[in-house]
Amino acid sequence: MSSLLVLSERAVREAKRTPDALLPTLFIPVFFLIVNVGQVGKIFPADTTLFLEGQSYAAFTLPSSLLLAASFGSSALYLVEEIENGYLDKLRATPVPRSFISLGRLSAEAIKSVGMTIAIVLIALPFGISIASGPLGFVLLIVITAGWAVGYSGFLQFVALKTRGAAATQSASLIFFPLLFLTPNFVPRDMLTRPMEIAATLNPVTYVMEAMRSLILDDFNATVVGRGFLVVAVFVAAMLWLNVRTMRTYD
Amino acid sequence: MEAAVETEKLVKTFKSRSDTVEAVRGVDLRVQAGEIFGFLGPNGAGKSTTVRMLTTLTTITSGKARVSGVDVAADPDEARRRIGVALQEAGLDPRQSGRELLILQARLFGASKAEAAKKAAELLELVDLVDAADRLTRTYSGGMKRRLDLGTALVHQPEVLFLDEPTTGLDPASRLAVWEEVRRINSLGTTVFLTTQYLEEADQLCDRLAIIDGGLIVSEGTPDGLKADLRRRRGLQHDPTLDDVFLDATGRTRERVAGEVQEVHA
Numbered sequence: 383m384s385s386l387l388v389l390s391e392r393a394v395r396e397a398k399r400t401p402d403a404l405l406p407t408l409f410i411p412v413f414f415l416i417v418n419v420g421q422v423g424k425i426f427p428a429d430t431t432l433f434l435e436g437q438s439y440a441a442f443t444l445p446s447s448l449l450l451a452a453s454f455g456s457s458a459l460y461l462v463e464e465i466e467n468g469y470l471d472k473l474r475a476t477p478v479p480r481s482f483i484s485l486g487r488l489s490a491e492a493i494k495s496v497g498m499t500i501a502i503v504l505i506a507l508p509f510g511i512s513i514a515s516g517p518l519g520f521v522l523l524i525v526i527t528a529g530w531a532v533g534y535s536g537f538l539q540f541v542a543l544k545t546r547g548a549a550a551t552q553s554a555s556l557i558f559f560p561l562l563f564l565t566p567n568f569v570p571r572d573m574l575t576r577p578m579e580i581a582a583t584l585n586p587v588t589y590v591m592e593a594m595r596s597l598i599l600d601d602f603n604a605t606v607v608g609r610g611f612l613v614v615a616v617f618v619a620a621m622l623w624l625n626v627r628t629m630r631t632y633d
Numbered sequence: 634m635e636a637a638v639e640t641e642k643l644v645k646t647f648k649s650r651s652d653t654v655e656a657v658r659g660v661d662l663r664v665q666a667g668e669i670f671g672f673l674g675p676n677g678a679g680k681s682t683t684v685r686m687l688t689t690l691t692t693i694t695s696g697k698a699r700v701s702g703v704d705v706a707a708d709p710d711e712a713r714r715r716i717g718v719a720l721q722e723a724g725l726d727p728r729q730s731g732r733e734l735l736i737l738q739a740r741l742f743g744a745s746k747a748e749a750a751k752k753a754a755e756l757l758e759l760v761d762l763v764d765a766a767d768r769l770t771r772t773y774s775g776g777m778k779r780r781l782d783l784g785t786a787l788v789h790q791p792e793v794l795f796l797d798e799p800t801t802g803l804d805p806a807s808r809l810a811v812w813e814e815v816r817r818i819n820s821l822g823t824t825v826f827l828t829t830q831y832l833e834e835a836d837q838l839c840d841r842l843a844i845i846d847g848g849l850i851v852s853e854g855t856p857d858g859l860k861a862d863l864r865r866r867r868g869l870q871h872d873p874t875l876d877d878v879f880l881d882a883t884g885r886t887r888e889r890v891a892g893e894v895q896e897v898h899a
Contacts, residue, residue, distance in 0.1 A: 388740045396728045399769075468724030471690050472785065475718040476741040477710045633691050 385478040389486025390493075396460060397494050407454040407498060411447035412505055418443040419509060422568065428510070433570045435599040440509035444502075445594035446567045448523075449587065451498045452531035453558040457487040458538030462548045474632070481626040484539055488532050488625070495531035499524050511598065519597040522607065526597075529614040530590055534558065536621030543628040561587045589613045635702050637793050637824035638664035638687060643696035645682050656682040658848035659696065664826060664841075666701075666792075669819050671839030672828040675883060679848040680828040681721060684797045687826070688718045701792045714742070717786035717794040717823075721801065723778040727771035731762050731781050734770060735788060742789035749788075756784040760814070776807030783814060793824045800834060812838055832875040844882045852882035 397404060423439045434442055461484075464470040473483050503511070503520070513520045541554040564581045565588045571579055582588045593610020596603045645657040657679040664670040674680045685691035687698055689709040698705045701715040726734060732753050739749035757766045760780040765773065770781060779799065786794060796815065800808040815838055819825050829835055835842050836856050843853040852859060859878045863869070867881075879885075 385741055388737060392726070392729065392733075392737055395733070396726070399728050464724075464726070467727070468720055468722030469726050470724070471720055472718070472724040472738075472782075473741070474690055475688055475713055475716070476738070477713040477743075478741050 386482045386486055386489070389473075389478070389482055390489040393457065393460075393487045393490030394493055397456070397490060400456070403456045404494070404498075407451055407456075408501060410454070411451040411502055414450060415440060415443060415447040415502075415506060415509070418446070418568070433573075433599075435514065437512065437514070437599060438510035440506055441511045441598050442595065443567065444506055444511060444598055445591045446562060446565075447502055447506075448499055448527045448594060449530060449562060449591060450558075451502055452495050452527050453534045453555070453562075455491045455494070455531055455535035455538060457491050457535045458542040458551045458555075459548060461487060461539055461542045462546065462551050465542070465546050466548075480629045480632070484536075484543075484625040484629045485622070487539065488536055488622070491535040492528040492532050495528040496524055499527045513597065514599055515597045515602045519602060522611075523594055523597045526590065526593060526610055526614055529611075529618055533614060533617035533621045536618065536625050540621060540624045540628055543625070543632060561585060564588075565591050567591065586613045586617065635666065636663045636699070637666040637668070637701060638662060638670070638826055639697075639699045640683075640687070641697040643683065643686060643698055644694045645679075645686055645691065646694045655848055657686070660845065660848070660850055662843060662850065662853075664793075664824060666824050667819070667822060668840045669815065669825040669827060669838050671835035671842030672826065672845065673830075673832070673835055673842055673879060674828075674845040675885070676830070678845045680845055681797055683845065684720075684795050684826070684828055688716055688795050689713055690718075714789065715792045717789070717791035718797075719779075719782045719786045719795070719799055720797045723775075723782035725770045725773075725778055725781060725785075728769060730767045730769055731773070731777075731784075732757060732766040734781065735784055738785045739788040744788070752788055756787060759787075760784040761810075776803055776810070779803060779807065779811060780814070783811070787818065791823060793826060794818060796825060796827045798828055798830060800829070800831065808834075832879055836875045844879060846883040852878065 419438070419440045426434060426439045428434050428436060428438050461470070470483070474480060513523065515522070538551055538554055542551045545551065564585045566574055566582050571582055571588065574582060590610045590613050593607045596606040640660050640662045643657055643660040644655070647654045647656055660679070660683055672680050672683065682691060686693050687700060687705060689705050689712055693706050700712050703712045703715060705712040729737065735753035735756050736749040739752045740746070744752060757763050760783060762777060762781055762784070765777060770778060773781065783799070799815070800811050803811065812834070815825055815827065827838065839856060841855050843850050845851065854862065856875055860873050860875065863873045863878050863881055
């Protein structure tokens with residue numbers, strides 16, 4: 383396990399040394415938060431909009447920004463760079479389990495996501511946001527977001543290992559945008575048009591978003607939160623399995 | 634005496650949807666412990682693929698390969714503990730310093746934090762990178778990267794060191810420094826398995842060598858022995874060079890070989 387820790391430390395060090403890659407990850411989600419609130423905040427005032435549970439519209443749209451930030455992981459692009467410059471082979475020639483090479487980067491993505499989530503929530507506080515489910519809810523919000531970050535970075539790393547190319551990996555990262563917009567990200571699911579509601583119901587990201595929203599707006603809705611965690615757990619497990627399998631058979 | 638590297642009918646086939654390429658077609662090799670063994674061949678002959686199979690980086694299609702007595706397919710982790718690898722590309726993480734990379738490599742081979750730091754300091758001295766130790770490797774020159782790569786291959790004192798074209802792209806001074814380093818490592822008891830396109834390099838460094846062409850070994854022996862054999866077979870009046878041996882073994886002419894194998898004088 384110490385090898386995994388060493389590889390994780392390396393990836394964290396790498397992230398600290400590339401603020402140019404981290405800053406857009408923070409800026410773009412915050413930008414979306416501000417723009418969303420600016421565009422529809424007046425339509426949904428806190429005191430008369432039931433689904434806001436007394437909070438500002440920023441609280442409703444915060445999960446979109448958190449999920450967006452969690453989907454901007456850079457680990458896959460660094461992995462492509464290591465495939466291209468030969469460093470991945472250097473690591474593969476060591477006696478550490480090959481899966482650790484993938485997992486080291488993914489664990490660093492989880493750590494980065496924790497920092498990013500805390501930063502975005504702090505930035506969002508002046509917009510009148512509070513975490514209704516309390517400190518435990520805040521921790522759960524951080525955990526579910528970090529889980530999503532690991533799963534999505536795992537997906538991108540899988541694409542990187544399969545294609546060994548930056549272009550394909552970069553393109554794969556864009557898949558998240560349609561997934562994000564096929565969710566109840568502006569209004570609750572029951573207020574969507576029927577076709578959109580069906581699409582959102584079929585989209586697993588919806589359940590993660592609803593769980594995050596529930597932690598922010600509700601006291602604590604175990605069913606909604608549990609469903610979100612289940613989706614993240616299945617997603618993470620599937621992506622870890624694909625990463626480990628691909629790294630072990632990488633030739 | 635146990636061979637440091639031994640292969641039997643080693644084969645590697647790459648398959649794609651439209652094509653099948655036999656990169657290595659039944660290589661038999663035996664490298665004695667303590668040797669500097671040269672593995673020569675034109676581009677695409679199968680040198681790097683053979684090295685990648687021996688270093689567990691590529692799966693073996695058929696045949697056997699043992700390094701320090703360990704079957705690389707059956708026990709790859711144990712094989713990795715016994716070998717050091719510096720591949721064609723000096724594969725380094727550009728966002729870490731030389732010292733950090735050496736420490737990381739040592740820790741991946743099981744060293745404690747303190748042991749890894751001590752080993753890194755020793756190796757930085759050895760590869761003459763003490764002054765640049767704490768700079769990110771992306772600021773290193775080609776020669777410095779190659780020396781650091783060599784250093785990372787030595788963190789665990791490997792029994793066999795695989796060097797895949799270690800001097801390709803280096804200036805003459807850096808090339809000489811690498812040769813000196815290879816000799817020094819070998820003098821400490823490490824077997825060196827070296828692929829190269831530079832015939833003078835093989836002549837200068839190697840105790841024995843094999844020439845591979847089209848995935849098959851076409852000639853094997855000591856540099857002097859191979860030259861003497863060619864002189865005898867061809868009834869030459871002058872002493873042939875290793876270039877002549879190479880051309881004879883691969884059936885190439887000087888014109889055809891231009892661009893495939895280069896003569897470089899350090």
